Amino acid sequence: MKLTYIAACLASFLAFGAHAQVSDNVVKIGVLNDLSGVYSDLSGQGSVIAARLAIEEFGGKVLGAPIELIFADHQNKPDVAANLARTWFDQEKVDMTTDFPTASTALAVMEIAKQKNRVTMPSSGLATAILGERCNALTAQWTTNTYALAAGTARALVKEGKKSFYFVTADYTFGHSLEKDATEVINHDGGKVLGVSRHPFPGGDFSSYLLKAQSSKADVIALANAGNDTINAIKQANEYGITRKQVVAPLLAYISDIHSIGLEKGQGMYLSEAFYWDFDDKSRAWSRKFFEKAKRMPTSAQAGVYSATLNYLKAIEAAKTDEAGAVMAQLRKMTINDAVIRNGKLRADGSLVHDMLLLEVKKPAESKEPWDYYKVKAVLKGEDVYPAPNPACPINKS
Incomplete structure (x- = not known):
């Protein structure tokens, strides 16, 4: 009986130790994009599906903590994006935001994320201004740039x-x-x-x-x-x-x-x-999973959300923490090779350089x-x- 009690306490301690390295005992990812306007076709709900596929592929947990996904429509307006980001970081405890099919919304959120020690991974915010004077160590321009x-x-x-x-x-x-x-x-x-x-x-x-x-x-x-x-x-x-x-x-x-x-x-x-669904066996296999959910093939922006989400989770697992700086440092150590990105290396300035x-x-x-x-x-x-x-x-x- 005493041994059983000790074993239960040890298991509880180990579980606590795993969760202690994850802020708020949950890893929360936010897809922020255009759900209703001119860019909703290339990102929109398809990007949400892509992020869910990455989370499902990862098993729904990282370091023993559950992975949650939220999403919202920034209406392609920087002020709307900024207000949503503040709410997400302060109240929803979002750890990473991705997508942004307008560079102006990405630039607005990047600054707030830096202040709040959160990661930003634009999949479709493509302007090279993201890599210019407003670049920061917590942003990765993931899919490509102009x-x-x-x-x-x-x-x-x-x-x-x-x-x-x-x-x-x-x-x-x-x-x-x-x-x-x-x-x-x-x-x-x-x-x-x-x-x-x-x-x-x-x-x-x-x-x-x-x-x-x-x-x-x-x-x-x-x-x-x-x-x-x-x-x-x-x-x-x-x-x-x-x-x-x-x-x-x-x-x-x-x-x-x-x-x-x-x-x-x-x-x-x-x-x-950056991506074409029919490029090779890996891209075809993932894209057919996407097609089952979306009834259409993914755009490179949507595929980029999948890749950003998946590799963000891999970096948390390898770094053994979801602390933003540690995760970004780990991403820069990795070579990115998945169904979407080939031969990718994340530079210090946030540019993910890879084959196109x-x-x-x-x-x-x-x-x-x-x-x-x-x-x-x-x-x-x-x-x-x-x-x-x-x-x-x-x-x-x-």
Whole structure:
């Protein structure tokens, strides 16, 4: 009887010891994104499903503590995102936030998370400003960024002899970043930019911007926007017959966008992506699990939420704590290889450098099944497409 009592006490002590390394005896992850607006198709509920798949794969617990998931709609507004983040950190005891399909919302939450000693892992907040003067040691820009996207697509077009570009740009942080980074690549590789038209975010009627781009006679009309803005711009370019004379190149396009546009209008377009569901056996196996839940294939943003969540949990397990600084230090030690990210290394400034894919949209006759939309033209090595560390980032100055 006495031995049984001692054993029970020891078991209780060991359980307490495991939980003692997890704040509040629970690891809580928050998906903060657009659930109702222009980016809900590329992130939205699909990102919530992706995070749940990562938690289920991990077994629902880490260091003996349960893993919980919450989510909310930031409406693509930085002030809404900031208010939600404060509530999450102070009242809900959220340990990590992910997704952010607008860089402005990610930047707003990053600062609060730093103050509260919490981790931020943007999966779809892509502006390189996240790696600039406001970078911090508790943020990991997980899936990709605007420079890597531009380096893949713009460089491929210049190599094919498309030397002149005209930008149609969303007039906010993300669009400016994509335009700036693509311009740097174009100029470096011997191309030139003939002009820019900036449209409100979100947009609607792109006719005036597209007609200006058409009159420039640029080889390429580069779309520095995303989501419904990209979809509508491509559809309207087809209606005006622009695509028969000039290349319309989305510098960021998700598979959900191609699904909406259709292969007839999208065929032949080049784009760069961090993830494609039909790349190899690992990506196909995970994507089919996602499809069972979502009834559609994942975007790279949604897949990035899965990868960020899974590797965050792996880092907690390895570090034996959910303390933000320790978890981030562990993530920087790891090589990230999963169904989504290949050959990934997290830099001190928060950039996850990894291999990217250069893709071409298939012709309708080339597609063998639903969501079979791309030909993989090349695997782009991370060190070739990711930007060098930004000297404006305080971490890079130390």
